Amino acid sequence: MVQSIGKTTHLLNSLETGESIRDVVGPLGKPSEIERFGTVVVMGGGVGTAMAYPTAAALKRADNRVIAIVGARTKELVILEREMSEVSDELLITTDDGTYADKGFVTDKLRQVIERGTQIDLVLAIGPIPMMRAVADLTRSHKIRTVVSLNPIMIDGTGMCGGCRVLIDGKSEFACVDGPEFDAHRINFDVLVQRNAMYRAAEQKSFEDFQRERESLLAKVHAEQEAECALQGDGR
Amino acid sequence: MNPTKSLNPVPIKERMKVPRQPMPEQAAVLRAANFKEVNLGYSEELARREAQRCLECAKPVCINDCPVGVKVKEFVQLIVAGDFMAAAAKIREDNVLPAITGRVCPQEDHCEGGCLMGKKVQPLGIGYLERFVADYEQQHMDRSTIRKAQPSGKRVAIVGSGPSGLTAAGDLVQKGHEVHVFEALHELGGVLVYGIPEFRLPKQIIREQIDYMRAMGVHFETNVVIGKTVTVNELMEEEGFDAVFIGTGAGLPVFMGIPGEHLNGVYSANEFLTRINLMHAYEFPNFDEPMLDFRGKNVAVIGGGNTALDAIRSALRLGAGKAYVLYRRSEAEMPARKEEVKHAKEEGIEFRVLTNPIEFLSDGKGWLSGVRCMRMELGEPDASGRRRPVPIEGSEFEIPLSVAVIAIGTSANPLIQSTTPGLATNKRNYIEADAVTQRTSRKGVFAGGDIVTGSATVILAMGAGRRAAKSIHEYLTAGSW
Numbered sequence: 071m072v073q074s075i076g077k078t079t080h081l082l083n084s085l086e087t088g089e090s091i092r093d094v095v096g097p098l099g100k101p102s103e104i105e106r107f108g109t110v111v112v113m114g115g116g117v118g119t120a121m122a123y124p125t126a127a128a129l130k131r132a133d134n135r136v137i138a139i140v141g142a143r144t145k146e147l148v149i150l151e152r153e154m155s156e157v158s159d160e161l162l163i164t165t166d167d168g169t170y171a172d173k174g175f176v177t178d179k180l181r182q183v184i185e186r187g188t189q190i191d192l193v194l195a196i197g198p199i200p201m202m203r204a205v206a207d208l209t210r211s212h213k214i215r216t217v218v219s220l221n222p223i224m225i226d227g228t229g230m231c232g233g234c235r236v237l238i239d240g241k242s243e244f245a246c247v248d249g250p251e252f253d254a255h256r257i258n259f260d261v262l263v264q265r266n267a268m269y270r271a272a273e274q275k276s277f278e279d280f281q282r283e284r285e286s287l288l289a290k291v292h293a294e295q296e297a298e299c300a301l302q303g304d305g306r
Numbered sequence: 307m308n309p310t311k312s313l314n315p316v317p318i319k320e321r322m323k324v325p326r327q328p329m330p331e332q333a334a335v336l337r338a339a340n341f342k343e344v345n346l347g348y349s350e351e352l353a354r355r356e357a358q359r360c361l362e363c364a365k366p367v368c369i370n371d372c373p374v375g376v377k378v379k380e381f382v383q384l385i386v387a388g389d390f391m392a393a394a395a396k397i398r399e400d401n402v403l404p405a406i407t408g409r410v411c412p413q414e415d416h417c418e419g420g421c422l423m424g425k426k427v428q429p430l431g432i433g434y435l436e437r438f439v440a441d442y443e444q445q446h447m448d449r450s451t452i453r454k455a456q457p458s459g460k461r462v463a464i465v466g467s468g469p470s471g472l473t474a475a476g477d478l479v480q481k482g483h484e485v486h487v488f489e490a491l492h493e494l495g496g497v498l499v500y501g502i503p504e505f506r507l508p509k510q511i512i513r514e515q516i517d518y519m520r521a522m523g524v525h526f527e528t529n530v531v532i533g534k535t536v537t538v539n540e541l542m543e544e545e546g547f548d549a550v551f552i553g554t555g556a557g558l559p560v561f562m563g564i565p566g567e568h569l570n571g572v573y574s575a576n577e578f579l580t581r582i583n584l585m586h587a588y589e590f591p592n593f594d595e596p597m598l599d600f601r602g603k604n605v606a607v608i609g610g611g612n613t614a615l616d617a618i619r620s621a622l623r624l625g626a627g628k629a630y631v632l633y634r635r636s637e638a639e640m641p642a643r644k645e646e647v648k649h650a651k652e653e654g655i656e657f658r659v660l661t662n663p664i665e666f667l668s669d670g671k672g673w674l675s676g677v678r679c680m681r682m683e684l685g686e687p688d689a690s691g692r693r694r695p696v697p698i699e700g701s702e703f704e705i706p707l708s709v710a711v712i713a714i715g716t717s718a719n720p721l722i723q724s725t726t727p728g729l730a731t732n733k734r735n736y737i738e739a740d741a742v743t744q745r746t747s748r749k750g751v752f753a754g755g756d757i758v759t760g761s762a763t764v765i766l767a768m769g770a771g772r773r774a775a776k777s778i779h780e781y782l783t784a785g786s787w
Contacts, residue, residue: 093492231577264672272596
């Protein structure tokens with residue numbers, strides 16, 4: 071699942087059936103820790119729900135009681151509702167603007183679950199940085215173990231460049247090989263936010279150029295795809 | 307021709323009087339603003355004149371000093387004779403990447419360092435001659451004439467397409483083994499592609515050398531991270547490889563451990579160079595990978611090796627206002643090739659030696675604004691044999707900076723070691739391999755290059771690849787470990 075945000079995600083979503091991506095590598099990083107924890111709250115914010123879903127399913131299969139909390143900015147962005155309900159014992163949904171389900175944030179729902187006295191053994195939160203940070207702040211005071219999945223800017227994904235370094239308890243770790251999942255209470259979120267903003271100007275320029283030349287760029291991409299298919303058709 | 311009979315028209319006694327033929331190069335003011343190659347290469351005329359300087363020693367030292375054993379005297383004699391294709395074939399007997407080593411080898415530490423002439427005048431330009439021959443071959447060869455060896459029925463997996471892997475692959479395919487090279491990135495060449503910039507080693511040259519190897523029968527597969535997407539065990543047990551060579555390079559950047567390393571604008575050299583070279587950031591926005599815009603601003607690299615110079619000279623070409631090399635020892639201890647230091651100075655790079663950064667400074671909003679340094683002096687020699695730099699108390703000073711690149715070396719990437727049971731490593735997590743046979747503790751598994759020795763040079767990695775190929779061939783032929 072890809073949410074169109076900048077140039078690359080728009081390009082990905084413009085691919086048509088039968089078209090391909092030239093280079094894909096993975097899976098990389100450490101696998102999610104799946105075991106019988108007891109009661110696990112799995113939280114997905116926006117497109118983060120797509121990443122939370124397979125882990126929620128695995129946790130359910132590992133015999134956990136899974137409480138799923140799915141949040142989105144608005145109704146159209148609520149995804150995987152049926153799938154999440156199938157792998158959870160309880161599904162809670164929020165939208166920021168109240169256009170679907172309850173108005174509010176995923177942390178409001180988490181707070182309710184905590185306050186009603188549910189014993190939570192683990193929280194897994196995947197979504198925008200402000201959401202993961204808010205979850206970490208909330209669970210810290212309740213001493214609930216919390217894992218979040220980070221996606222700082224990466225180049226190679228093999229630990230070679232160090233661009234995705236995050237500060238964990240004051241020490242550098244690489245999200246590509248040491249992560250992507252980290253203990254939320256040990257992350258320096260300020261540094262994460264600051265480093266993710268490093269190329270904002272260039273990203274904006276790329277996207278503006280893309281929007282201006284959208285039609286010709288997409289035509290070029292599809293033409294390249296056709297050429298690639300023709301090459302493969304030749305058995306090369 | 308008979309290599310012992312000299313065709314050299316210049317009498318031996320006259321040869322030392324002929325000056326070393328200078329390498330034609332792009333003017334410094336021009337090249338400092340483009341990514342085109344600095345050195346332009348010898349003409350046939352220059353190459354022959356330079357080759358004629360060779361003293362044709364009865365016991366040449368140059369060959370002993372070459373990690374892959376290129377028969378220098380013989381190929382130089384073939385240049386004198388004007389048979390450039392035969393000279394290329396002679397080099398290829400020992401070196402499958404001549405166009406690359408001719409450009410990036412630190413010849414002063416190897417062949418040219420041993421050259422007898424160097425004791426009195428400038429040594430023979432062996433690197434320049436090698437490059438000439440390799441480029442000549444590229445322009446004049448017909449790849450369809452490359453002969454493939456009789457198949458041996460054995461299969462070898464090479465992990466990594468950098469200098470050691472390519473060399474091992476080239477040597478092994480000539481013995482008839484089926485060779486598959488696996489590369490983690492989407493482009494082939496390893497450090498040659500992501501690390502060394504276009505102005506020192508054009509990508510086209512690497513592509514040509516790899517195409518040559520393809521024509522020899524080597525199979526290449528990109529986007530495969532051995533140790534992650536496929537393990538060494540799977541290669542041997544499920545994919546039917548009889549032997550594996552690990553030549554992954556060191557592959558883990560070393561940071562300094564000083565305050566401020568997380569500020570925006572502080573890069574590892576690997577990231578900085580990968581963005582620029584592999585991902586074409588210097589061609590943004592035609593390519594999507596961005597680089598911080600530091601046109602007119604101050605950029606510094608920390609370190610004194612080839613990587614440091616590659617990084618800072620790239621920064622200059624991207625428009626840096628001031629470009630500094632900060633190095634904690636003196637220029638004499640710099641590990642970089644002498645020619646690169648010379649080129650960098652000509653281009654206007656400022657060398658601040660005996661200078662050691664102790665803190666990166668913030669603008670208060672998370673961006674780098676400068677670096678605090680200490681001046682150093684040289685004390686007693688340390689374990690590396692070089693004089694140890696010692697900080698001078700009270701000598702702290704600051705340099706305003708927008709970008710800092712840390713190029714103080716690399717350490718061992720653990721991906722393969724941590725997923726290959728029984729593979730012995732040393733205390734710094736490099737793979738243990740025999741210095742002669744390159745054998746590891748695992749039967750059928752060999753290793754060489756930076757993942758064994760730590761950061762070194764292209765040619766030393768190639769030497770390891772060559773030794774590994776020899777002992778892999780012996781292992782596959784004899785069948786015993």
